[in-house]
Amino acid sequence: MTSNNQGDQAVLPPTPNNPNPVDFGPNVIIFDPSMDVGSIQSRVNDILTQQKPNQFGEARYAFFFKPGSYNNLNVEIGYYTTVHGLGHSPDEVTITGGGVQSGGIPPNGLALNNFWRGVENLAVHPTNDGQPQTPKNLNINLWAVSQATYMRRVHVKGVLFLSDFHYDGTGGNYSSGGFLADSLVDTSVISRTQQQWMSRNTNVAEWPEGVWNMVFVGCENTPSGPWPQRPYTVVNTTPLIREKPYLVIDKDGKYSVRVPHLRRDSKGPSWSGSNEAVTSLPINQFYIAHSNRDNADTLNAALQQGHHLILTPGIYRLDKTLHVRHPNKVILGLGMATLTPTTGTPIMKVADVPGISLSGIIFDAGPTNSPILLEVGQPGSSADHSTNPIALFDIVGRVGGPSVASATVCLTINSHHVLLDNVWLWRADHAEKSEYVGWDTNPCQNGLIVNGNDMTAYGLFVEHFLQYQTIWNGERGSTYMYQSEIPYDVPSQDRWMQNGEKGYPSYKISNNVTTHTGRGMGIYCNFLKDGVQLDNAIETPNASGIDLQHLITVWLDGKPWTGINHIVNGRGGAVLNRQPMTATL
Known part of the structure; x- marks a missing residue:
């Protein structure tokens, strides 16, 4: 269902910096399926080369993909880069090939500082079959990230890896703390060394792994097992949520922003299997x-x-x-x-x-x-x-x-x-x-x-x-x-x-x-x-x-005689100098 009821919002005239066609500036890179895929790949690679080491730099970029299919394309992103499909549903933009990826830092794939990036509102069909040091016959989309990242309204038609699988045996490919929402993954999510993760309103065929703290709220096909032997926290439905607004473009080239309506006690993606209830705001x-x-x-x-x-x-x-x-x-x-x-x-x-x-x-x-x-x-x-x-x-x-x-x-x-x-x-x-x-x-x-x-x-x-x-x-x-x-x-x-x-x-x-x-x-x-x-x-x-469940403390590293003595109000074991490294309650 689409609503154009704007409440108190009158339709406003174009502003001086809002011409037709819309000017998003030089750092919004807009791709069309009619473009040469080599040109798209070259532009993506140039920005990746700049942004992958650019943790505290000033450059920022957004990639827009207009509706259609993009084949033999690998969209790897670095710092301060977001990727946006412009379809009304994620499946209206499909990227086939390497997918939309975030890799760790060579040589051992460490991703603990892979911050400030995101992808939303598109489908990825990864076909990077049998890469070195990965399980064979898996089509893998690599998303090795930590805090301040997001994957929303995404349909992954393959396997989603949450830590870098280019692993050389040195123990350095950790990632720590990402976010997946309103998304569908057709096969598995392999979290490997991803230490903690938040999933909300997702449908994932299988999630077999976990390290410390993997939380699922309003998700379908959730993993199970006793805490803390299996580090899963499962909340059956999402009590209250309104999904993030997102940009779309129609067949006439007109942009608008769709604002999803409030949902209560929801489960699974908002866009899968039914029409979304949204308000559409003209650009x-x-x-x-x-x-x-x-x-x-x-x-x-x-x-x-x-x-x-x-x-x-x-x-x-x-x-x-x-x-x-x-x-x-x-x-x-x-x-x-x-x-x-x-x-x-x-x-x-x-x-x-x-x-x-x-x-x-x-x-x-x-x-x-x-x-x-x-x-x-x-x-x-x-x-x-x-x-x-x-x-x-x-x-x-x-x-x-x-x-x-x-x-x-x-x-x-x-x-x-x-x-x-x-x-x-x-x-x-x-x-x-x-x-x-x-x-x-x-x-x-x-x-x-x-x-x-x-x-x-x-x-x-x-x-x-x-x-x-x-x-x-x-x-x-x-x-x-x-x-x-x-x-x-x-x-x-x-x-x-x-x-x-x-x-x-x-x-x-x-x-x-x-x-x-x-x-x-x-x-x-x-x-x-x-x-x-x-x-x-x-x-x-x-x-x-006061109702708190599935609590964990961890001694990550540090000097002698350092640690956390209790989890909550004097209860729960200590974590001191790795003896033990973790405590749960």
Whole structure:
């Protein structure tokens, strides 16, 4: 079902930077099935050569594939690259050959830093049969990734590998923490050394492997086995979700953005076996931004006039806060579009209004401390958004990495009923230059603070902040798959204490909270100073409505006498100096 009901949104005239045909700028590369496949391959390879080593570079790209078939093509992508099929369903764009891939770093395929990339709304038919050191007779699509990546609305007509299979025996091909949603895999997902993973609303024929923490919510054909011998957490249906908005093009060459409707207690992909319920937004309702000519004033003017917003690939340096005040607005980032403050202001504030969708954006701290990078709802927000929630998809909050940076909090949620769908909040533990990271160099106290009630997170990744990684003050919150590394660079135990305890728990549920749900939660340590320990990975009030299941701590590496002493509130075994490496509860 397609709906054109725009609610309060009037049809807006084209904006000055939104001509016909649409100008997505030079870093959106648009492919058509009539093009020579060699030319397509050459363009993809040129960008891969630039982006594969470009972890902290400034270039960003998006590949658009118009509906049709693309044969004998291998689309491998690197940093800050996203791939978008423009069909109304994933099967309207089919890439046959190598597929759409993300490989590890040679020579041993390590993918622990394979961040900031994604693919959505297409089908891949991999035919890379019998590659070296892989099982024979398998058509494999390689997707060796870690945090801040996504695969959505994808139909894999073969095997999906989640860690690099070009393995030379040195033990280095780990990957860590990806996200698969609203997708169909015809055969197997082989996770191999992928350490943790979030799957939501998928249908996978077989998932035989797992390392620490593999979470499945609203998925069909889920794996089974007793925890923790089999590291699977299965939630039968997805309580509440609205899928990410996506671009399409019709037979007349007109673009629009489709906004899927809210689903409750759903299972399996939204597009498989039935017509989707969506709202279709014509492209002339969007202000199409370009980093080389737009600034905070032009973006705020477009938002104030009621336009939706497309951020084409680039870095947008902002001297003022962006304000999103109108309900039901879509802000869609392409190519991991990046917003960064230049004067220590918050990057964006979203009003307490219904139906906002934010997606595909890096919120990157600047050199002057910002009190917050992204705020959803103002303090004291009270509106009921249960029938039309604010939703965040594929969002990154980053403090440090490309340069010296500082913030106090990455993300604060004040509104009720907010949905988070694949969010990574990261205080950088490594950087372009070593002098760009350090306890006093790229400080940030907390990754996420939740003050609103009834917030739901699917795939929440929060890492390396100086104090609590996540603070949950709101009632009836839910987290499905939590991955957190506590800070590596604690300078000494006496500088990392609170209430007489060693360290700050990663996930803190405040004492006033009576009801909270958590499923599949992993907290890991790698302390670089001797003797630094964390007493509790998770802290909760003693209330009967606190329901946490399938919890794991891991000692990744570190100095002597370091570790995590308990999993939650003094319960659960210790992980110290690899004895044992993991503990579960």
